[in-house]
Amino acid sequence: MLKIHHLGHSQSERIVWLCEELGLPYELQHxxxxxxxxLSPPELKALHPLGAAPLVEDGDQLLAESAAIVEYIIVKHGGGRLKPGPEHPDYAAFLYWVHFSNGNLQPVIGRLMFLNRLALPADHPVKAALQGRLDKVMALVETRLGEVPYLAGGEFTAADIMSVFSLTTMRLFQPIDLAPFPNIRAYLRRIGERPAYGRAMAKGDPDLVPMLS
Structure with missing residues (x-):
């Protein structure tokens, strides 16, 4: 059975949610x-040199990095579900959006979060540049979700599992006003209606009301 090491209010919610969507049994270590x-507690640092979550144990295998874990679980335990194959018309879009979160969305939010902790003036050029980048990234997501119900296209996929954390829980650390983004807000309402998402958040972060608006 998979063992998920879950750090509260972190990207490891992706892995709990994935297992719930796939109906896979797992042990959850909070x-x-x-x-x-x-930051992470010493217990996580004892398991992995970077001391970060998520971490997944599968027998003798210990794997870090949420994107790698998602791929591993889908291929090894999920029968390829939630990942369109090369023959699927949404395959290229899936590849783009499944990597978009950790390639664009999450990094720019994280950089802005750390920069804001420095209490720089609002007109600081680096801060202004990062905010401009985030504005472009959010506008891209908003446009995409005005065209299709889910990021890869017509079907819910692992691309959504990878991206939702950045649009929800990450806002605990770096607030983002979603008022200008009606398509994103409608998308998050659709996500909130998924039973597997509700179960995952209740199990992983019972103290947190999912930030779906």
Missing amino acids: HTRDAVTR
Whole structure:
């Protein structure tokens, strides 16, 4: 059975959600952030040199990095579900959007979060450039979700599992006003209606009301 090491309020919610969507059995090991630094506890650092979550144990295999874990679970345990194959018309779109979160969306939000902690003036050129980049990234997502119900196209896929954290829980760390993005807000309402998402959030982060608006 898979063992998921889950750090509260982190990208590891993706893995819990994936297993719920695929109906896979798993053991969930909760880890709590340091109250002061908000970083990972020593228990995670003892398991992996970077001390980050998610981590998944599968027998003797220990795997980190959420995108790698998602791919691993889908291929090895999920029968290829939630990942369109090369023959599918949405295959190229899936590849783009499944990598978009960790390639564009999450990094720019994270950089802006750390920059804001420096209390730089609003007109600081680096801060302004990062905000401009985030605006472009959010506009791209908004446009896409005005064209199709899910990021890869007409079907829910792992691309959505990879991206939703950045649009929801990550806003605990870097607030983003979703008022200008009606398509994103409608998309998040669709996500919130998925039973597997509700189960995953209740199990992984029972203290958190999912930020779906």
